[in-house]
Amino acid sequence: MSEHTESYDPLKVSRFTYRQLQGLRQGSTATPLRVIAHIDLDAFYAQCEMVRLGTPRETPLAVRQWDSLIAINYAARPFGVSRLINVAEARKLCPDLVLQHVATFREGEGGRWAYRDDSFRSISTDKVSLDPYRAQSRKILQTMKEALATWGTDDTEVESHNPKQDLSAVLEKASIDEVFIDLSPLIYRALLQRYPELQMETQDENRDAQLPIPPITALQWDTDCLVDLDQHETEEDDPDWDDVVMLIGSEIVRSVRNAVWEKLSYTCSAGLGRNKMIAKLGSACNKPNLQTVVRNRGVQNFLNGYKFTQIRMLGGKLGDQITAAFGTEKVSELLNVPLEHLRTKLADDTASWLYGIIRGDDRTEVNPRTQIKSMLSAKSFRPSINSVDQAEKWLRIFAADIYGRLVEDGVLENRRRPKVITIHHRTAQFRSRQIPIPGSSAIDENLLYDLASTLLRQVVADGKAWPCSNLSLSVSSFEDGVSNNKAIEGFLIRGDQAKALNHSSRPRDTDDSPSEQASTEKRRKLDREGSKIKNFFGNSSHPEDTGADERDSPQEPAEMDPKLSGIPQFVCPRCSKSMIEYEKEEHDDWHFAKDLASQDREEAKASQPPPPTKSNARGTSARGRSGRGGGGRGKPEKGQMRLAFQ
């Protein structure tokens, strides 16, 4: 441990090099200066209902699905309300608990979901809809993106050193309520602005030279929760750049979280670390509404406290096998097992991956993915169903559900369409059948239904279709039929589909909204972008007047104006970023620069072991019942104790 220095000593140098600094700009997954954030909405479904219903934060609230609870807000948790108990028990523990049932589709009600007073009694006619939550998720994601895009550009009149380079954060939607963000490019930009001495003088300077030491001796961590340092580290040591980047990262994340709160009234928790694994574990450390920073100097101490089964990919059978093979689930104990020993019990790939991961080494990329890859609509049948007739009723609902989501996710605009439709069906075992979706016709509800129905008949023809305890329909293999040069044709396709949407959907039916639907305000046409969102919920997410409404205004498809609809949209085939025509050239330049940079990256990356290959899990006692017998989380079945690796 070095002695505490009160003043900045310009003769000291950093542990880090110019090359490692450059890694930030180039998306290197190996640089120790990388900063990844994981942001997780607090009790997401519960917050959605709190926002929709306007209940105060102190009011305990739970979201119910039939007789179970699927989300419990933080106000309710001190009462002991948890996901493991049922509605009656929850009421007993917390008499003032607000219990809101999820929205549902109902048989024979036009394929529209709604919040219904009696849905908890209607498990046999209703199907859960998560659409309201998906809609909120999209808004939150959008807000985060905007916050990231404007961070550091509003207050200071900045001129970037390389105006062509767009240094923006990569954002990966990990689930409906979680995102990963690679903050490295943004932080790189901020570093150069704040510390001009970091700039390399000339091109041919030695990139492996060490950086100057940061001109600071103490960092202000504000409201962040800091993870304790490793054994041989001390807070008295002067910070190096890996500490500084975390500090900047935490500033950015704070501003993102603040934007989500200010604009949409959602709280979230965040973790910051040098990779996805660390960030993910970190975000769960201090909930709700706090952010946790894991500095490099604290990584091992941080991980030592965990069971490795809590690390991503180790929560299932692989984790069980490892536990069995080495007789421990503690990271701290597995740390004592040398790589060679790991190799004797695990496949080489898996062993190296595991060896690295428990030491905090994870070089998984943050995948710039926002778009959904498949959509599934499913229903479990309490008493099983026994006829094609019954099944087809549900297929109608599934088709309506999926079609609505296709529209809402802007599938029509982006001319993205699924290529495959699959039916899943469970009697004794699970079975599934899939067929291509003909590329010729526009996708509408009826087409989906007809295909589903065909599949169902195939399943039935295969025999042993009844009784059926679970049925679902999914679409997948989305292809983005994008091309900037076909804007006009694209428009025509859109137009057709928009009409199809208008006419083909099932009779817009009899009397309106089943029960308590929020008032309908149907204005607001083509302004989905930066509009102040006053009405968080309700209307804008209801299929009846939603997505479609916000975007394509299906009420008046004939009047669609290609210019107003922002037609000359170009979507980069490489990164799916959408932009308008004149931005394309600059964007291509950016890719070009990035490609050059990736050479560097390859060198650095060479040593990263691949993630565990699932060459295992096979071999022994094939399938068999799901063995739900033994309580506790999935303990390995007898037949599976043997490792398939060796």
Added chain:
DNA sequence: AGATGATAG
């Protein structure tokens, strides 16, 4: 390409 599993939230 189609069917099935593993994992996770």
Added chain:
DNA sequence: AACTATCATCT
């Protein structure tokens, strides 16, 4: 306990 989603792996 549902219900979604994604990825990998076998055929």
